Amino acid sequence: xxxxxxxxxxxxxxxxxxxxxxxxxxxxxxxxxxxxxxxxxxxxxxxxxxxxxxxxxxxxxxxxxxxxxxxxxxxxxxxxxxxxxxxxxxxxxxxxxxxxxxxxxxxxxxxxxxxxxxxxxxxxxxxxxxxxxxxxxxxxxxxxxxxxxxxxxxxxxxxxxxxxxxxxxxxxxxxxxxxxxxxxxxxxxxxxxxxxxxxxxxxxxxxxxxxxxxxxxxxxxxxxxxxxxxxxxxxxxxxxxxxxxxxxxxxxxxxxxxxxx
Numbered sequence: 514x515x516x517x518x519x520x521x522x523x524x525x526x527x528x529x530x531x532x533x534x535x536x537x538x539x540x541x542x543x544x545x546x547x548x549x550x551x552x553x554x555x556x557x558x559x560x561x562x563x564x565x566x567x568x569x570x571x572x573x574x575x576x577x578x579x580x581x582x583x584x585x586x587x588x589x590x591x592x593x594x595x596x597x598x599x600x601x602x603x604x605x606x607x608x609x610x611x612x613x614x615x616x617x618x619x620x621x622x623x624x625x626x627x628x629x630x631x632x633x634x635x636x637x638x639x640x641x642x643x644x645x646x647x648x649x650x651x652x653x654x655x656x657x658x659x660x661x662x663x664x665x666x667x668x669x670x671x672x673x674x675x676x677x678x679x680x681x682x683x684x685x686x687x688x689x690x691x692x693x694x695x696x697x698x699x700x701x702x703x704x705x706x707x708x709x710x711x712x713x714x715x716x717x718x719x720x721x722x723x724x725x726x727x728x729x730x731x732x733x734x735x736x737x738x739x740x741x742x743x744x745x746x747x748x749x750x751x752x753x754x755x756x757x758x759x760x761x762x763x764x765x766x767x768x769x770x771x772x773x774x
Contacts, residue, residue: 559649559703562649566649567650567652570652581656581659583632583639609633609721613633619640621643621690623643623645623688623691624645624687624713625692626677627677627694628647628648628654628696630660631646631660631672634692635664635666639664645670647672650674651674654674677699677700677703678700678704678709680710680712685712685713686712686716687715689715689719691710691719691720693722693723697722697724697759711766760772
């Protein structure tokens with residue numbers, strides 16, 4: 514059973530598959546996710562979301578290579594420095610770092626799912642993992658691969674700018690571990706995305722998520738109000754706030770489940 518979390522906090526979730534996968538039909542997932550998305554006032558296309566994030570990430574295209582370097586030391590510094598990239602969410606990402614370090618990353622095949630600028634995936638490669646970066650945004654993948662080269666692990670990092678609903682660039686059961694940082698709530702609205710995620714994870718593999726846990730109705734309402742006040746673009750793709758409903762759907766396909774505040 515999952516631990517109960519205080520309303521609205523960010524959670525680290527660890528899910529481990531059974532020794533074998535269930536038989537997932539595409540129609541089944543289309544039905545599940547049309548149900549999850551029902552009632553949403555803003556529905557966007559893949560192209561709209563891709564263009565939004567290409568534009569957002571473009572500001573990083575001119576970052577010098579030395580500023581892209583990442584390793585365990587620099588990641589820990591980002592968590593402890595008030596000016597650091599991860600400082601605002603240091604409790605969450607500190608817990609993620611400890612969890613990932615406990616996974617004995619060296620030699621494992623890992624997918625950084627919705628990698629953004631590639632910080633976590635490239636860091637895992639510096640720990641000896643063979644990493645695939647996946648993001649909808651080609652700009653994000655370009656920067657992630659530059660980060661890998663700057664960090665000296667270009668030979669252990671591949672990058673793919675693809676739609677999460679079609680991961681045909683990967684074989685069945687290709688990955689020992691999938692890590693997704695604030696990514697799954699973006700992809701669940703697309704038919705077949707979960708089926709593809711499960712397909713590429715090997716039996717006995719592990720899915721680790723770092724997500725906002727939206728189990729507090731009042732906080733969720735305030736989040737959406739804040740988005741409207743800030744005029745957040747619909748193309749940001751934030752329709753879903755991960756909640757018990759989505760986690761129950763995930764739990765059906767994993768042998769064990771743990772959540773951590």
